[in-house]
Amino acid sequence: MVYAAILGYGTVGSGVAAVLEQNEKMITKKAGEEISVKYILDLRDFPGDPNEAKVVHDFAVILEDPSVSVICETMGGTEPAYTFSKKALLAGKSVCTSNKELVANHGPELLRLARENNCNYLFEASVGGGIPIIRPMNYSLTAEAIDGITGILNGTTNYILTKMEREGADFGSVLQEAQEKGYAEKNPEADVEGYDACRKIAILSSLMLGKTVNYENIYTEGITKITAEDFRYAKALDQSIKLLAVSKMTEEGCMVMVAPFMIPAAHALHGVNDVYNAVYVHSNMLGNSMYYGRGAGKLPTASAVVSDVVDCARHQGKTVMCFWDEEEVELADYRAFPRRFFVRADAGLLDEEKAESLFGTIETIRLENMPGEFGFLTGPMKETDFEAAKNKAQGILGRIRLEDWK
């Protein structure tokens, strides 16, 4: 029997208990022995809940019980999750987490503590919810040199952008509706400003490089400036607009950024809609591979946590390899990477001739019923050169990067 404890009985934590209960027999077979939740740590009580009797309010009860060998940390946030995880690992108890903030902030240290104490720190649920992506990167693609990751890593923003595209609606109204329906948080900043995707791509980039990518060094731009007009142009260009988290090996090193991009209909990520997430990985032997599914939600995310618990049950007293050192990587400057841009311009302030003189050869696009403006696509240019041209131009209404696509 493997005894587990759940820290935090919220959406994901209660999902972990539900997955373990619903798939009990099959999980027992796959783990090689039964997994039983012995404690649930929460500040609250849950009268009437079937797990009511397992609720404790003091982490010490769990820490001091030698029979508990696996902790599911589904609290979120850095503290007290960080302190509890460290204490658990130092006591030789494995930790399975859905907490991307903690993994992005302290992942390599917690992995080292797990190695030093012959247990595991596993975090499949921290990126892409229920989508297997950490395990494929750690175990399945071990024969590969991964040199590019492009992800739709945030369900809330993908839902908003999909609705804007389908309904021709503005960001503000779709966000409000998403909040009313519970698809977006009351404070949506972490999602719509790209911070959540930033932490997730920091984790994936660290696994790609085997060293630490500090999320604070990642250029991050959210979707708040994307308009209904942008989608009209995108449609005319046979493109969509997605919040992409991009990590690519370049001659100058690893370039990581989060921003809205136009992507063509032929791109595999183009059809990833609603709350779905997908991670598109390029590696040198396999080529492109994609991992797709529900990137959030109670049961999908809990399923990933439980898959880690099963891994712990299968590897008791042994640390599963994860290549992620504490050494921090210096990232390449995203502005030195040539790419194409879509630009919207006020026709009263900028004409095509002037635009070409500043941005080089352009492809112009004009839409019906929008006589006051036009759009254009630049050729590949470095972001620094694009910004210099943009600063000299008058009447630029907006710009969106084009995903480099081969």
Ligand code: HSE
């Ligand atoms: N807020 C996140 C999202 C939840 O929308 O994807 C999963 O990390």
